[in-house]
Amino acid sequence: xxxxxxxxxxxxxxxxxxxxxxxxxxxxxxxxxxxxxxxxxxxxxxxxxxxxxxxxxxxxxxxxxxxxxxxxxxxxxxxxxxxxxxxxxxxxxxxxxxxxxxxxxxxxxxxxxxxxxxxxxxxxxxxxxxxxxxxxxxxxxxxxxxxxxxxxxxxxxxxxxxxxxxxxxxxxxxxxxxxxxxxxxxxxxxxxxxxxxxxxxxxxxxxxxxxxxxxxxxxxxxxxxxxxxxxxxxxxxxxxxxxxxxxxxxxxxxxxxxxxxxxxxxxxxxxxxxxxxxxxxxxxxxxxxxxxxxxxxxxxxxxxxxxxxxxxxxxxxxxxxxxxxxxxxxxxxxxxxxxxxxxxxxxxxxxxxxxxxxxxxxxxxxxxxxxxxxxxxxxxxxxxxxxxxxxxxxxxxxxxxxxxxxxxxxxxxxxxxxxxxxxxxxxxxxxxxxxxxxxxxxxxxxxxxxxxxxxxxxxxxxxxxxxxxxxxxxxxxxxxxxxxxxxxxxxxxxxxxxxxxxxxxxxxxxxxxxxxxxxxxxx
Amino acid sequence: xxxxxxxxxxxxxxxxxxxxxxxxxxxxxxxxxxxxxxxxxxxxxxxxxxxxxxxxxxxxxxxxxxxxxxxxxxxxxxxxxxxxxxxxxxxxxxxxxxxxxxxxxxxxxxxxxxxxxxxxxxxxxxxxxxxxxxxxxxxxxxxxxxxxxx
Numbered sequence: 001x002x003x004x005x006x007x008x009x010x011x012x013x014x015x016x017x018x019x020x021x022x023x024x025x026x027x028x029x030x031x032x033x034x035x036x037x038x039x040x041x042x043x044x045x046x047x048x049x050x051x052x053x054x055x056x057x058x059x060x061x062x063x064x065x066x067x068x069x070x071x072x073x074x075x076x077x078x079x080x081x082x083x084x085x086x087x088x089x090x091x092x093x094x095x096x097x098x099x100x101x102x103x104x105x106x107x108x109x110x111x112x113x114x115x116x117x118x119x120x121x122x123x124x125x126x127x128x129x130x131x132x133x134x135x136x137x138x139x140x141x142x143x144x145x146x147x148x149x150x151x152x153x154x155x156x157x158x159x160x161x162x163x164x165x166x167x168x169x170x171x172x173x174x175x176x177x178x179x180x181x182x183x184x185x186x187x188x189x190x191x192x193x194x195x196x197x198x199x200x201x202x203x204x205x206x207x208x209x210x211x212x213x214x215x216x217x218x219x220x221x222x223x224x225x226x227x228x229x230x231x232x233x234x235x236x237x238x239x240x241x242x243x244x245x246x247x248x249x250x251x252x253x254x255x256x257x258x259x260x261x262x263x264x265x266x267x268x269x270x271x272x273x274x275x276x277x278x279x280x281x282x283x284x285x286x287x288x289x290x291x292x293x294x295x296x297x298x299x300x301x302x303x304x305x306x307x308x309x310x311x312x313x314x315x316x317x318x319x320x321x322x323x324x325x326x327x328x329x330x331x332x333x334x335x336x337x338x339x340x341x342x343x344x345x346x347x348x349x350x351x352x353x354x355x356x357x358x359x360x361x362x363x364x365x366x367x368x369x370x371x372x373x374x375x376x377x378x379x380x381x382x383x384x385x386x387x388x389x390x391x392x393x394x395x396x397x398x399x400x401x402x403x404x405x406x407x408x409x410x411x412x413x414x415x416x417x418x419x420x421x422x423x424x425x426x427x428x429x430x431x432x433x434x435x436x437x438x439x440x441x442x443x444x445x446x447x448x449x450x451x452x453x454x455x456x457x458x459x460x461x462x463x464x465x466x467x468x469x470x471x472x473x474x475x476x477x478x479x480x481x482x483x484x485x486x487x488x489x490x491x492x493x494x495x496x497x498x499x500x501x502x503x504x505x506x507x508x509x510x511x512x513x514x515x516x517x518x519x520x521x522x523x
Numbered sequence: 524x525x526x527x528x529x530x531x532x533x534x535x536x537x538x539x540x541x542x543x544x545x546x547x548x549x550x551x552x553x554x555x556x557x558x559x560x561x562x563x564x565x566x567x568x569x570x571x572x573x574x575x576x577x578x579x580x581x582x583x584x585x586x587x588x589x590x591x592x593x594x595x596x597x598x599x600x601x602x603x604x605x606x607x608x609x610x611x612x613x614x615x616x617x618x619x620x621x622x623x624x625x626x627x628x629x630x631x632x633x634x635x636x637x638x639x640x641x642x643x644x645x646x647x648x649x650x651x652x653x654x655x656x657x658x659x660x661x662x663x664x665x666x667x668x669x670x671x672x673x
Contacts, residue, residue, distance in 0.1 A: 169639060330639055421614045422643030425607040432605070444639030468609045472594055475613065475671050482672070 058118040058129075064159055065180045066110035071155045073106045119178055121192060121202070126166060128178065140176050142196045144168050146305045146329045147286075147346070150186055150298040157295060162186040166193065167344070169330040169444065194285040194300060209283035212363065213349070213356050219322075221272050223351035226316045228268040235260045275350040282363055287327075289346065299346060304482065305329050307419050307443040308450070309348070309364045311357055314409040325349035325357050327364055330444040344445055365400065367416060367478070372397040374404060380434050381454035394452040396467065399474055401441050403450040415450040418478035419443045420471040425464050427457070439463050441471075526587050526631075530649025533629040534580040542573025589647050594669070596636060596662070598645045610645040614638045615666035618659050622652075634658050 081099035117130040126140040149165040156162060162183045166176030181189065191206035239257040243250040276293035286302040312324040325348040348360050362368075374395035382389045387407045394403040396417070404412045420441050427437040437460035439452040452463060546569040554562030579602070588599040595611040615636055622632040632655040636645035650658065 421638040421640035422611070422645070423609040424643065425605075427605045429603050440642070442638075442640035442643045446641040448640065449642060464607065464609060468595060468611070472611060475611070479671055 057120045057122065059120055060118055061114055061178060062161055062180050062182055062185075063114070064161060066107065066114045068153070068156045068159065068161060068180055069113070070106045070110035074103050077103050077106070121189070121196075124196065126176070126193065128176070138176070140166055140168055142193055145193060145197045145302070147299060147301045148190050148193055149300070150190060151295070152183075152292070152297070153295040156180050164189055167329065190300065191285075194302070197302060198285060207284045209281040209288055211279060211281045212359065213280050213352065215275070215278040215350055215352060217272075217276060219351055220275055220278065221268075222320075223317065223322060224268040224271040224275075227314070228264040230316060232261050232264045235264075271350075275347070278347075278350050280348065280360060287348070287363065289348070291350075301327065301329060301346065303364065303366060304478075306364050306416075307445060308413055308415045308448045309361060310345075310414075311361075311412040312409055313411075317351070321354055322351050323349075323354060323357050324351055325360055328443065328445050328448045361414070365414060365416060367418065368397075368400045368414075370397070372400055372402050374402060377436070377454040378456055381436055384430055384434060384436060384454055389454075392453050394450065394455070396450075396470070398470055401450040401452075401467065403441075403452055405451055405453060413450045415441050415443045415448075417441075417467070417471040417474040420467070420475075423464050423467045423471070425460055427460075432457075437461075439467070441467055524589055524591075526584065526647065526649035527651045527654070529629045529631050529651065530587075531581065531584045533625060533631060533649065534584055535577060536629075537625065538573055538576045538580055542569065542576065545569045545573070584649070587647065587649070591658075591661070596645055598647060606644075608643055608645050610636055610638060610643055611669070611671075612662065612665040613669035613671040614640075614643075615662060615670075618662045618666070620655050620659050631655075634662075636662060 077099055081103075112132055113130070116132045117128070119126065119128045121127075121142075124142050126142060128138045128140070130136050145166055146169055147167040149167070151163045151165060152161070153163075160183050161180035163177060163179035164181060164186045165178075168176060178186075178189075180186075187206070191204070192202045194206075195204040196202045235257055239253045243253050246252070273293040274297075275291050278291040279289070281288045281290075286300045286305075289297075289299040289301075291297055306327045307330055308328045310326050310328070312326070313322070314324070317323065326345050327348050329344050329346065348364060349357055352360075372395040374393040376393050377389070381392065385392065388405065391404050391406045391410050394401070396402065399417055400414055401417060401420075402412060402414050404410060421444055422442045424440045424442065425437055426440065431437055431454070435457045436454045437457050439455060439460050441450045441452075443449060452460070455463060546566050549569045550562045550566035553565035582602045583600075586600050586602050586605070588597075590597040594613075595609050597607065597609050599605070599607045616639055617637050619635040619637060620632050621635065626632055630652055631649045632652055633646060633648040634650055634655050635647075638645075647658070
């Protein structure tokens with residue numbers, strides 16, 4: 001809506017990263033007045049030689065990055081060019097020039113992008129500057145990192161390069177990307193960022209890890225092929241029926257059927273190739289996941305950053321007692337990357353047994369002393385949800401809420417109460433008539449929640465208050481355990497300072513509130 | 524606490540304006556194509572619809588309740604589908620105060636509390652400007668004082 005809306009919008013929150021856009025400013029001459037407040041707080045600030053030091057600290061990406069970045073596009077254009085020249089010998093030269101120009105533009109763009117991009121680690125922030133005409137300067141506070149990924153597409157892997165992706169709560173997909181660095185450099189930087197994230201000396205070497213589980217390729221292929229094979233079988237059966245009913249229908253059915261089979265095969269192949277060699281390991285800096293056949297992905301998720309864990313048991317896997325486990329981290333769900341690492345929903349176990357899943361659950365939710373018992377909604381809820389009543393169940397204890405939903409596939413969600421963002425109660429007309437209500441415990445993200453569906457009305461009312469109170473105390477305990485200041489600062493002002501708040505607990509809502517309130521909060 | 528009575532007036536004005544326009548259009552269209560009797564019937568149906576809409580709007584406006592507790596904000600709304608949200612101040616990411624053109628005519632504003640969860644909708648429409656400003660400042664101050672990490 002237009003109007004004064006923007007003027008009164010008050011930013012407080014996660015403030016994941018800061019961006020300063022400077023139109024038309026050229027690379028390498030960042031004026032001191034353009035630097036955001038952090039820069040002046042940085043240790044090396046306020047010296048005459050500040051400019052020189054700063055420029056010295058900046059690093060560039062690897063010189064081969066433009067090649068990898070534009071590689072796919074260039075290869076595609078070249079392949080097209082090859083096809084057209086071989087196919088149309090007569091007008092070959094004309095098209096070739098045109099294609100070469102296109103290649104040159106793509107490659108030139110990538111080279112310029114490389115030339116104007118630079119990065120550095122500046123104490124507690126990772127800074128990335130990019131853009132030729134519109135300078136884009138990003139500051140990613142290391143304390144607020146949600147996950148660090150090391151992505152190696154096939155081409156980059158052949159050249160020994162890797163892309164580093166830093167995910168923050170408010171950031172989209174492309175925000176904290178460094179594409180590409182050499183593999184050792186990327187690994188060192190990851191170790192450095194994670195060490196700084198945990199408040200250690202950045203020079204701390206990467207801690208040793210303990211491999212928890214890895215998924216055998218056979219099981220992975222089986223899990224991917226099972227649904228694909230079913231889809232293919234259904235399609236073939238439908239095709240056969242149509243072909244037998246309609247005279248001469250074989251030709252009409254054949255082509256779409258072939259396409260359908262190819263698509264099924266490609267989907268299965270994509271799943272296998274992205275999840276190939278799936279390995280989960282734990283180390284003090286978080287859960288580490290490695291996967292990928294041609295291009296590889298190595299993800300690191302600090303355990304306290306896990307917002308929710310979900311276990312999915314699809315219908316087809318049920319006879320084999322397989323399940324799929326995924327975790328949610330805060331962030332904007334970006335566009336799904338080919339390697340599937342852009343998502344905020346990360347697979348913790350693509351396919352595995354219940355035992356493995358339980359073991360991983362215990363790692364992902366270390367605060368939980370046990371698993372809360374679940375109870376089923378009353379029988380009359382069957383009228384409201386006839387198709388999913390058989391799975392519905394929910395329960396909670398002092399630290400964890402768990403809810404089971406689903407029609408054909410069972411979906412169990414665990415949300416630590418300390419991560420709850422809000423508690424909601426929803427009651428539709430049919431529910432009111434039946435005396436039922438649904439309680440939802442939201443965690444950060446889109447549709448990340450534990451749903452206590454179809455509970456008794458009175459139970460739901462008290463559940464809302466109970467969950468709100470429990471999550472309040474869980475939150476307080478979590479912030480105490482994290483070493484930050486307790487959620488409500490002591491009224492007598494003992495020592496609410498705790499500067500820096502090394503896990504971002506203190507700095508979370510630091511930005512402007514209003515000119516009137518700002519001095520109060522500092523006092 | 525409840526939204527200002529001006530919200531009710533605003534909704535009334537909206538419904539009357541829309542219903543009036545609909546009545547005129549429906550009446551004219553029916554009159555031109557089917558004759559005078561049809562015009563009267565169409566206009567009567569449109570008026571009845573508007574009255575029903577006013578009744579629904581009244582119930583909806585009445586259903587809005589909010590309460591500032593020590594640790595969290597409670598917002599209750601809805602007639603057919605009733606919703607209740609409990610949002611702890613510590614989870615607040617930012618507060619939004621919006622006032623569209625019609626809102627400004629009636630001197631009201633909508634306060635919305637955003638958290639990191641997309642679903643937690645703590646929105647309070649139809650607050651008088653002073654109350655909106657007070658609530659916004661209070662929420663912002665409380666959000667800062669009780670802030671908790673993600």
